[in-house]
Amino acid sequence: MAKQKLQYVCQNCGAVTPRWGGKCEACNAWNTIIEENPGAGIGGASKRMVGKGRVMELVPLEGETPEAPRILCGIAELDRVTGGGFVPGSALLVGGDPGIGKSTILLQAAALMAKLGRRVVYISGEEAIAQVRMRAQRLGLADAPVSLAAETSVEDILTTLEADEPPHLVILDSIQTLWTSQVDSAPGTVTQVRTAAQAMIRYAKKTGTTIILVGHVTKDGQIAGPRVVEHMVDAVFYFEGEGGHQFRIMRAVKNRFGPTDEIGVFEMTGGGLREVSNPSELFLGERKANNPGTAVFAGMEGTRPVLVEIQALVAPSSLGTPRRAVVGWDNSRLAMVIAVLETHCGVKIGANDVYLNIAGGLRIAEPAADLAVAAALVSSLTGAPLPQNSVYFGEVSLSGAIRSVTHTQARLKEAEKLGFTLATAPEATQDNSSGLKEITINSTADLTGMVARIAASAPQREA
Structure with a gap:
């Protein structure tokens, strides 16, 4: 009788090794390798299959494809x-x-x-x-x-x-x-x-x-x-x-x-x-007026437009290395936006502690939030509240330019439905604003113009 062959499988990542070891070389986890039988299990085979297979029917790529039936669950x-x-x-x-x-x-x-x-x-x-x-x-x-x-x-x-x-x-x-x-x-x-x-x-x-x-x-x-x-x-x-x-x-x-x-x-x-x-109305239900450091981002989650509040706090740092705390957004992308603000807009923000939060526990991954994050950061730093009726969306490039994003029509319609009358967005957004009568597009080609408008509305500080 042939000796049964065994293998060793990491229970953390699934990597297979020919021998046991204390540490998995694939994921660097310790004491996760367990001896298992590769031929066992439902559908497993301990012997090599012998013999010819059957001839398959090959069909052309073009053909009738009926839509899959659906069963609604009621939710x-x-x-x-x-x-x-x-x-x-x-x-x-x-x-x-x-x-x-x-x-x-x-x-x-x-x-x-x-x-x-x-x-x-x-x-x-x-x-x-x-x-x-x-x-x-x-x-x-x-x-x-x-x-x-x-x-x-x-x-x-x-x-x-x-x-x-x-x-x-x-x-x-x-x-x-x-x-x-x-x-x-x-x-x-x-x-x-x-x-x-x-x-x-x-x-x-x-x-x-x-x-x-x-x-x-x-x-x-x-x-x-x-x-x-x-x-x-x-x-x-x-x-x-x-x-x-x-x-x-x-x-x-x-x-x-x-x-x-x-x-x-x-x-x-x-x-x-x-x-x-209507998640947008829920995420914006507890907004406060005239509060510096908050911006409304018109985002997309799949095919659904979602408006969410982005909160930023820029505070003086007492540490040698300023703190960066981010909840709901990419930490690396925040560092990029701060670098662009310092290099191209003259905003001295790098020596401060920066805290960024997406309200409601939502996680945002799309780059269209760059403009809203930049607006919230500048608003918190200067103490200038952003307009209560304004939304922001647009991708910030390393040169400071504002790049266009997809689904602009859906973003603007969602903002208009919730009563927003102003949208700060890339220049190309004007071409997709047909049919929108209650909202005004404030086009911006680069980040410098938006930063200048926010700084101009900042309250005068006493010397």
Whole structure:
């Protein structure tokens, strides 16, 4: 009998090595390498396959492609993120910090779908049935016809699902708790997570059932386990939010059936998560007038325009190296904007402590926020409040020029809808302002002009 070949897999990054070591050479983590059997698991093969394959049918690139059918869950924001509803036979991966509300939003979606006549199965691997029932009672969903189970064995789950008519939706909370007896490793390891996900995805493709896998996240905010799981599923969603804010954001980072970078906004209440149809009004609900250091940024999150307040504080520093504290934005981009203000606009800001915050716990990644950040910094430094009815958007280049950004029409329409009458934006924005009667475009070609206007409105300081 041939000796069974083993391999050593890092449980942190999934790297495979031929021998054991105390430190993983790929991610530099210590004591994460575990011995595993590469041929075990559902779909695994310990022997090399022998024989010829079958001839595949090759088809032309052009042809009829029917649109994938959709199943609405009843939560408009969740349907928006998924691209218009769940696609039958698809596999979705939802990740987020502990306690952020992943189980709550999925239980709400499961209950609404069940009330619409869909067969829904909710399998909990972390909580007992009594705990899930208590959550359903607290949310007022105890009367929903959802089939509930508490199980972690992949074989038992598949046998139970195959014993009856395939359900429309199966929720597995979470993928890290599932295990199969065909893999000789502990639940939550790389091999167990990969094998369990592969088995459930195969079931989804075979029966047309939509599978939602809940995943834990690491300290870096990434879904724990092998990255191959994110490639195996059809869509990956991250549920984000700050512990001190009631806002929660569902963000799509991968979607084979819809747009990526789409977001859905929710508000955490005592009765569960409530969808927010107009997030701009919510993020700007507590603005104060004539407050220096605040600017309203007209941004885009996927296909949705979002207006959010950017807060900056420039204070004298008592340290040899001034402090830079950023929440919700890129620290490197803040350093670039400060350098451009000093070099091309003569704004002496580098020796001060700089604090930057995106109100509401939102995270912004697009470069169009450069102009709003620069305006907030200059306003805080000079003490000049920005106009209460003005929004800002535009990318700042290293030469100090203001570059145009995409979706200017949608940004301006959102600002006009919320009562803003002035927009400071790149010069090319004038070409996209047709049909907007209540808002005036204050075009600026470089950062120097905007800084001069803000400095001119600053109050005179006593000598």
